[in-house]
Amino acid sequence: MLSKYIFYFLSSVAIYAALMVLISKKPIHSVLYLTLAFFAIAGHYILLNAQFLAVVHIIVYAGAIMVLFLFTVMLLNLNIEGEFPKKNIIKFAAVIVGGLILITLIGTFRTYDLEIIKNPTLNQIGLVKNLGKVLFKEYLLPFELCSILFLAAMVGAVMLGKKDIQ
Amino acid sequence: MNAIIALSALAILTMFFGVIQKKSVLLPLILSGLIIVFFLNVIEWGTFKHYYNEMFIADNFNIAFTAALILTTFLVFIFSALYYRTVKRPLEDIYALMLFSLIGGITMASFGNITMLFIGIETLSISFYILAGSKKFDVASNEAALKYFLTGTFATGFLLFGMALIYGVSGSFNLQAINSYIIANKESIPTLFYAGMILVFVGMAFKIAAVPFHFWAPDVYTGSPTLITAFMSTIGKVASIAAFYRLISITFLNVHDFSVDILMLFAIATIIVGNLSAMTQDNMKRMLAYSGISNSGYLLFAIIAMGPKSAGTLLYFSISYAIATITAFAVIMLVREERGTFSLQDYKGLAKQNPVEAFAMAVAMMSLAGIPPLAGFMAKYNIFSVAMNGGYVWLVIVGVIGSMISVFYYFKPIIYMYFHRADAHKKIETTKAYKIHILLVSILLIILGFLPGLVIGLL
């Protein structure tokens, strides 16, 4: 019962924070709201008994990426209000389009009765031990391939970042 | 499987030799490495294996498309010497990224699990995003990279969402398992599943640059360094179409009735928009970008019809398209290096001054336009007949009209090269090796035109 309340609370926090990311005029506020949203989602993970994911989520997104964002915003001094003026018509169109996709997706979800899967192993999947087992057994190949993906990204970052001696 | 492992090792080796500044070793290493990888790949022919819980499936389809991808990469690397001849530094990062994207492409051609598809697409795309911006001091290149990245991640978001929905409904990422789910619940598949399917299709359509998800392609292809454009427009397309085919043929074949009209919409819109837009271009690179878009439309025919010959025809079409495109880009690179722009005007009288290059260009253009007996003709003919056998007459009519229009723009460079007098341009000096390469590639295109049965019969 308690978890239900916590779920609704976390959900409203997440939605509020996400909206504020869009609405805030100052970039730094957006970033901070985004961090809040991530925390709320991490809360959801804990509710789902996935503590490891929650921790990783906080470390990676809130910790690493958000800090990077904040530094970028601060170091480049981008925290200027109203830097990105949009025409009203574009705003209007964007709202309409976003609304439409929301309605469409809700429409599709509505017709589907989600079966509540009561699988004890799945309930425990978020734990480090189980996750590790799945990753290194069933999903070993995608897991390893991810290293290539990251290597590519890393090489790219180095390439774009370093000074070129032409 | 061995191909991927060897390729990873090759990429790392490439970077190592780059770090110790052995520039001269790099290209020979990569080329010979690619040949080895090719053979490692081909020896698995006929052995139907799957690795790691059906994550990776090594069937003949995978091996054939992997071979096509390696061949294409090989050709691109051959011409990279020309493109980067003024660059002093080893360029190991660019080469390694190209190899990484090849790995992504191979993964896309052989996945047995949707997660693998996603990782393959991401490996390919992320490498492409960076490669598109690899000309760091060129604004166009930067713009291309950013545009590609923004639109690409956007599309990836939809793709991932679609995958999640499919997983949510079917309870599995495994292609066969999803298929069994479909068969078991044929009558009661929820809308959610279809929504997931549509979103996955949207993501795939974005990758092959099918209208209306093609917007990134002309800008990115035009802005990127020419060699990378050649690479992206061939590897990206071939790998994506292979993935698309695999996805539908293994998983969604039993709900194909549902997807056919979406795919038909993609195909028809792609052919019309691609060809019409290409027609008014004076910029060769941009024209080829649109030509790539319109060719996606033809490729979709095989997926729509899903006949017994679809896979083989897809392979043949992909190879002939890739080779012709690379040939064309190899000449475009050369002309651009010498004359500064991509304008059609630069091709005036090329036939007199550089007969070999002009010949190769003409062969490539005619093949793309579908002039018999070149490979492009046989490819189009076969793909039309696949569609015809599937009963998609209207599709074929649109395709034929599209190719009629395409003759108009593909012949423009030929007319400029052969029937216009050169005004102020001098002969372009090229190395003998380049001449031989480009001649061999264009002859390959001619020979391929006589062997459609052989290639199509493979699958």
Place this chain on the structure above:
Amino acid sequence: MIEYIWLVPLLPLIGFLLIAFNFKRFQGSVSGIIASSAIFVSFIISLIVFIEIYSSKQTATVQLFHWIKFNKIDISFSFLIDQLSTLMLMIITGVGFLIHVYSIGYMKGDSGFNRFFSYMNLFVFFMLLLVLGSNYLIMFIGWEGVGLCSYLLIGFWFKKHENNNAAKKAFIMNRIGDLGFLLGIFMLYYYFGTLNFNGIFFQAHMFTIGNPTITIITLLLFVGAIGKSAQIPLFTWLPDAMAGPTPVSALIHAATMVTAGIYMIARSNVLFVLSPITLLIIAIVGITTALLAGGIAIFQTDIKKVLAYSTVSQLGFMFLALGVGAFTGAMFHLTTHAFFKALLFLAAGSVIHALNGEQDIRKMGGLKNKIPITFFTFLIGTIAISGIPPFSGFFSKDMILIGAFEANSIFWIIAVIVSLMTTFYMFRLLYIVFWKRSNKEDLHAHESPKNMTIPLMILAVLSVLAGAFGIPLVFGGNDIIGNFLSPIFTESTNIIKINAHEISHNTELLLMFIPVIFVFVVVYLAYYVYVKQKKLPEADNQKRPFFSNIFFKKLYFDEIYNALFVKPALWLSDFLHNIIELKVIDRMVNQAGNLVVWTGKTIRYIQTGNVGFYLFAMVISIILILIFKLFI
């Protein structure tokens, strides 16, 4: 050797390619020698194959490769080697070789020497394809190919406008016939499901005699034969085709190509005998052509035109033979005719050569002693064509006459008249050209070089002796050619023979000798008119008697065609060009093109370059697809 049969057509093709690619390089008579030796080797191979077929009495199909394979259609590129095709091979390569050698002398110094030989080799290649093909499609390739070469060679001296016109005329008239042939092939495929000779002839047994389908098919095929073999109403191109060099006239327009129609019908005899109506039409067309062309030939003044009409007339004779079911007779006459008509043309060429290009017989005369070899060979040719025993023409004509008599005695009477006309115009030609007339000064003439006279002599020997292959049983001969070709024709002849009445040996002898007696009378008549009375044909502008004028003007065929077809066609095409094409179609096409260009230009504006817009468009598209697929 049979498996190497592909070498036979291949060698001339190689010769053609070799000469065509070294067009500017070959000097002197190199190209002539290459071309001749290509044909010669072909001839040797053909000869060996011929002997093999002759001794083993076997036939063979040599498959080279699958050519068209599509759904149920499976047409292979294969050759059929049997008695009929090997006989044709011998004629084509043998006579072809002699004419090639002759041409080296005849064409010497001509600026188009290399071009000439490349065309000639190409022609031989296509002709060999025509006779060797084991299905109608390959035959049709050869059929069209020889038409093309004929066109090229008629217009060989393309600088003269009338030559081009003659070439075009030949091409267009042939095209009309080809259309018939092609339709026939389509119908064959439709009803038989194959184009293979063996397959079709095997299935033909299922049809009854007089089946309308077969009648239509055979009539269509016959239309093709009419065009190629210059029969009424499509014969007027052949006399005009004499604009080409004389060896061309000898090879293409006398010995080989024009007999393609006869070959085709003889090849398809199994089909034709199933349709008595077609056979009757063939016989009537043949005999009418023979009669009219013979009549025209009597009044011509150009040495080659006389021979041309004579060819038309003889071809008509062969069609008569086909029509009455004397297939062997037709093929035999085709063979002997190839020898003596080639001989006559080449001899005529030698005369023309001797007189530096003069072709008008009124300006000739008294050449008997100046060019003796030419004279003697021409004489032999004349005797042979006139049907005087024991020269070859006698036997072949006799075979046809007997066949005609068996079918219908009216045919026989007309055929005898035609044969007498042949004698008359040939001897008229001989006397006018070679006998001296006192009131004329001596012409300067020189005998042709050896490489022209030796082919003449060989052909003369053949013209004399070829008859030996067909000595009828009455004379104690054993009808070699009849036996040789019997595997091909026996079945058909048996069907025909049911209706015909057997004739006794005495009647046969009588039928042989009546024409011969008349022939001698006619020879004397010609002698009396043209040597004793020294009569000469009137000058062109002089008024002639009504009857002879009609024949001199070639029965006004050209004029009638002109008024009936050419002028309306020109008017129609004028109309189509000026009104339909320029005003309607062009405008439509241009508008369509403009529309496409306009759309292309407009569509370009979608590509704004703005990422925001791109994403926006993508999302809109996704929403539309979702709504369209999931809610509608």
